[in-house]
Amino acid sequence: MKILVCISNVPDTTTKIKFVDNNTKFDTNGIQWIINPWDELALTRALQLKEESNGAIEKITVINVGLIDSEPTIRKALAIGADDAIRINAEPLDAYSVAAQMAEVIKKDPYDIIMAGIESSDYNGSLVGGMLAEFLDIPSVSSVSSLNIDGGNVELSREISGGKEILETKVPFLAIVQKGIAIDPRIPSMRGIMMARKKPLNVSEPIEVDSLTEYSVYELPKPKSKCKMVDPENVKELIDLLHNEAKII
Amino acid sequence: MNFEFSEEQLMIQQAARDYAQRELIKDVIERDAKAEFPTEHVKNLTELGFMGMVVDTKYDGGGMDTVSYVLAMEEICKVDSSLGVIISVNNSLVCYGIEEFGTEEQKEKYLKPLASGEKLGAFLLSEPEAGSDATHQRTTAEEKDDHYLLNGTKNWITNANCASTYVVIAQTHPEKRHKGINAFLVDKDSPGISLGPHEDKMGMRSSDTHSVMFTDVKVPKENRIGEDGFGFKFAMKTLDGGRIGIAAQALGIASGAMERAIQYSKERKAFGTEIANHQAIAFKLSDMAVKIENARNLCLKSAWLKDNKKPYGLMSAMAKQYAADIAMEVTTEAVQIFGGYGYVKEYHVERLMREAKLTQIYEGTSEVQKIVISRALLRD
Ligand SMILES: Cc1cc2nc3c(=O)[nH]c(=O)nc-3n(C[C@H](O)[C@H](O)[C@H](O)COP(=O)(O)OP(=O)(O)OC[C@H]3O[C@@H](n4cnc5c(N)ncnc54)[C@H](O)[C@@H]3O)c2cc1C
Numbered sequence: 001m002k003i004l005v006c007i008s009n010v011p012d013t014t015t016k017i018k019f020v021d022n023n024t025k026f027d028t029n030g031i032q033w034i035i036n037p038w039d040e041l042a043l044t045r046a047l048q049l050k051e052e053s054n055g056a057i058e059k060i061t062v063i064n065v066g067l068i069d070s071e072p073t074i075r076k077a078l079a080i081g082a083d084d085a086i087r088i089n090a091e092p093l094d095a096y097s098v099a100a101q102m103a104e105v106i107k108k109d110p111y112d113i114i115m116a117g118i119e120s121s122d123y124n125g126s127l128v129g130g131m132l133a134e135f136l137d138i139p140s141v142s143s144v145s146s147l148n149i150d151g152g153n154v155e156l157s158r159e160i161s162g163g164k165e166i167l168e169t170k171v172p173f174l175a176i177v178q179k180g181i182a183i184d185p186r187i188p189s190m191r192g193i194m195m196a197r198k199k200p201l202n203v204s205e206p207i208e209v210d211s212l213t214e215y216s217v218y219e220l221p222k223p224k225s226k227c228k229m230v231d232p233e234n235v236k237e238l239i240d241l242l243h244n245e246a247k248i249i
Numbered sequence: 250m251n252f253e254f255s256e257e258q259l260m261i262q263q264a265a266r267d268y269a270q271r272e273l274i275k276d277v278i279e280r281d282a283k284a285e286f287p288t289e290h291v292k293n294l295t296e297l298g299f300m301g302m303v304v305d306t307k308y309d310g311g312g313m314d315t316v317s318y319v320l321a322m323e324e325i326c327k328v329d330s331s332l333g334v335i336i337s338v339n340n341s342l343v344c345y346g347i348e349e350f351g352t353e354e355q356k357e358k359y360l361k362p363l364a365s366g367e368k369l370g371a372f373l374l375s376e377p378e379a380g381s382d383a384t385h386q387r388t389t390a391e392e393k394d395d396h397y398l399l400n401g402t403k404n405w406i407t408n409a410n411c412a413s414t415y416v417v418i419a420q421t422h423p424e425k426r427h428k429g430i431n432a433f434l435v436d437k438d439s440p441g442i443s444l445g446p447h448e449d450k451m452g453m454r455s456s457d458t459h460s461v462m463f464t465d466v467k468v469p470k471e472n473r474i475g476e477d478g479f480g481f482k483f484a485m486k487t488l489d490g491g492r493i494g495i496a497a498q499a500l501g502i503a504s505g506a507m508e509r510a511i512q513y514s515k516e517r518k519a520f521g522t523e524i525a526n527h528q529a530i531a532f533k534l535s536d537m538a539v540k541i542e543n544a545r546n547l548c549l550k551s552a553w554l555k556d557n558k559k560p561y562g563l564m565s566a567m568a569k570q571y572a573a574d575i576a577m578e579v580t581t582e583a584v585q586i587f588g589g590y591g592y593v594k595e596y597h598v599e600r601l602m603r604e605a606k607l608t609q610i611y612e613g614t615s616e617v618q619k620i621v622i623s624r625a626l627l628r629d
Contacts, residue, residue, distance in 0.1 A: 188297075190299070190302050190312070193260045
């Protein structure tokens with residue numbers, strides 16, 4: 001059995017976001033890039049499954065659509081324990097183009113289980129997983145918070161409003177995973193870090209795909225306004241502030 | 250000149266940071282209070298490869314360079330220097346010496362399990378009456394037919410209880426003074442070895458420090474490291490490298506304290522504004538940052554010299570003295586910035602201050618580093 005994990009290269013979650021070109025482009029200057037946190041959890045679960053499988057799962061591959069500057073992030077996935085990696089040499093324009101690029105490669109060499117994070121922490125589109133499954137014509141399950149394999153059977157659970165849903169499925173399928181799929185991402189070991197450069201990172205050339213999205217403008221949320229403290233005894237001041245400053249009464 | 254880190258170096262730094270900020274932080278205060286050895290963390294850090302990270306992969310080490318080691322030590326010691334010193338002693342005092350000066354048989358038998366972290370090591374040089382002046386070794390290693398017989402007491406030994414392998418420095422030919430000293434690989438469970446009680450320390454309380462007594466302990470001849478009489482040189486050369494680890498530890502203590510002080514001064518208000526807006530506080534932060542950057546550069550330069558097989562003993566003495574001294578200054582100021590909150594355990598900075606003090610004492614006091622530095626300056 002083979003598992004494929006989709007890896008998106010995203011800015012570190014503590015990044016201060018800035019825009020350029022009339023607020024139509026994200027400023028990548030000085031950004032530290034990381035594996036999308038949900039993808040990292042997906043990879044962690046995939047590695048656990050492989051270790052528990054007694055050899056039934058032979059290989060974990062990671063795939064990324066990105067230019068050469070996403071290779072450090074891909075190598076981090078290899079350092080954590082993925083066996084090999086595929087990078088499709090194209091700029092990830094939007095969810096549609098990313099899913100189409102990946103589908104093209106996966107069709108030629110199918111996987112039993114594909115895992116994708118529920119969203120990427122940069123654009124939060126929540127689209128790639130579902131689109132990819134459609135392109136590949138395989139079932140997909142969304143919001144997966146646990147995934148267990150017992151022989152040929154796969155048991156998944158999903159968080160749904162007010163409870164949990166347990167599903168069974170067979171391979172091949174695509175799991176769109178969220179928090180809970182693994183507790184903490186794995187920390188790479190020295191050995192893993194040393195091995196990362198020795199593992200195959202196969203670069204595949206992209207196909208022609210249109211991007212279906214045009215970014216008109218980005219806006220940053222307004223800075224949080226200052227909080228004014230009013231003494232609970234001082235009702236008059238409160239009313240005054242609500243009336244004259246907040247202008248809501 | 251290139252100040253860029255490699256992808257691997259950054260990954261190691263991140264790995265150390267993740268482990269420290271995610272795991273060590275959880276129980277560091279409690280372990281410090283109870284002086285409890287961090288068994289579980291040692292196991293996890295062993296699995297990640299930190300215990301023998303700078304040893305060649307040929308001997309089951311991590312095969313990392315000294316720059317990576319500095320980056321990792323800084324991150325670990327921002328949170329917990331007890332773990333830092335366990336890693337440092339094993340890597341730079343024990344493994345390094347065997348790798349550099351041991352025979353192939355010694356490496357096979359002793360280095361491999363130490364580098365993989367299967368076993369831990371300790372370095373036994375100091376004695377109740379021989380600290381800074383390590384030439385006056387009273388522990389004796391008397392030459393017999395096919396073995397040496399060890400007698401004496403070692404003091405302040407880090408990892409004394411948790412280690413399985415000891416590197417012991419002892420006097421074989423007292424008439425030759427320091428040229429009669431030897432270094433030996435000794436199994437901790439050899440008959441005749443006993444430990445004193447766990448030292449109740451001011452800081453780094455969850456590392457394991459004891460005195461060790463030797464009474465007619467038999468050590469096979471093949472366990473001597475290097476030629477007869479090489480022991481003192483061995484110890485000094487090993488400590489040259491060890492200082493980089495402790496310098497990086499001091500750096501981590503200082504930068505950990507500064508990170509906390511910056512955070513706190515942006516939150517704490519006094520006289521109607523965050524205390525960071527009072528220039529007296531802001532300037533303290535500025536002073537800390539400059540000192541820390543200097544210390545970091547000295548550490549990294551020492552590491553770079555070592556990695557590039559250039560002489561590094563002088564630079565590592567500078568790094569150790571400077572980093573240790575500024576760690577003391579920075580942590581003291583961090584406690585000041587925290588005010589009363591700095592004086593209680595919950596906010597970590599008082600612990601960092603207690604930890605900083607030790608970096609000025611062990612592996613050569615700050616005064617001893619100045620002796621090393623000034624002698625190098627005055628040598629023709
Ligand atoms: C927690 C802890 C862990 C340790 N771990 C180890 C270990 O694993 N292995 C090991 O071998 N040792 C270890 N040590 C010992 C440590 O290295 C010594 O304590 C240190 O070298 C100082 O020696 P001393 O304590 O005998 O002080 P002394 O040498 O007695 O020094 C006392 C004071 O005099 C100063 N002084 C001494 N000589 C001079 C001089 N010529 N000029 C100016 N000032 C001078 C010193 O700087 C110091 O301020 C450890 C110590 C501690 C506290």
